[in-house]
Amino acid sequence: SQELEQSPQSLIVQEGKNLTINCTSSKTLYGLYWYKQKYGEGLIFLMMLQKGGEEKSHEKITAKLDEKKQQSSLHITASQPSHAGIYLCGADKSGSARQLTFGSGTQLTVLP
């Protein structure tokens, strides 16, 4: 079973709408990563968050890590069809990066 809970499991939005994907852990995380995956392909790195309260943005995507470092959110503003794919959060739970674990992913569909 996955130890990182992602919600929602799937999301269908109209182009231009904003959306948020959440990632929750029961334990403190030493590093939180967001990746995007197209079906049948490898993972593409989006952002890495390490400090409590940290927030990073790239183009129309913003990721935040809460102060307790147990919850992260990924927000997409004015979604486009190119944003479609599977979004995965991953985490280093040990602090030594010996085992990076992932959530089950959020399937995003953007309707033109």
Place this chain on the structure above:
Amino acid sequence: DTGVSQNPRHKITKRGQNVTFRCDPISEHNRLYWYRQTLGQGPEFLTYFQNEAQLEKSRLLSDRFSAERPKGSFSTLEIQRTEQGDSAMYLCASLSWNTEAFFGQGTRLTVV
């Protein structure tokens, strides 16, 4: 291309046969991971190498699975006596200290 390279991209094999996958990480990365991903799920951790040493192994890695990383460069993942349940995407990732993990495109295994 200096990214993570995986070969082959696709492999179809008969049940009971042995298969071997190869991963060539980014050259300066000393850490290498293998993951398995099934449809609708996030990547599941299999094993982790730091240089040539295999430091972590998931309980998912049964006796039929073995991974090596001779000389701390490329890595191989072998599955002996394949079963239909082994059908999945096998992903390799590498990273250096305090960087994100870079993923290869994966090897899709189909056991018939």
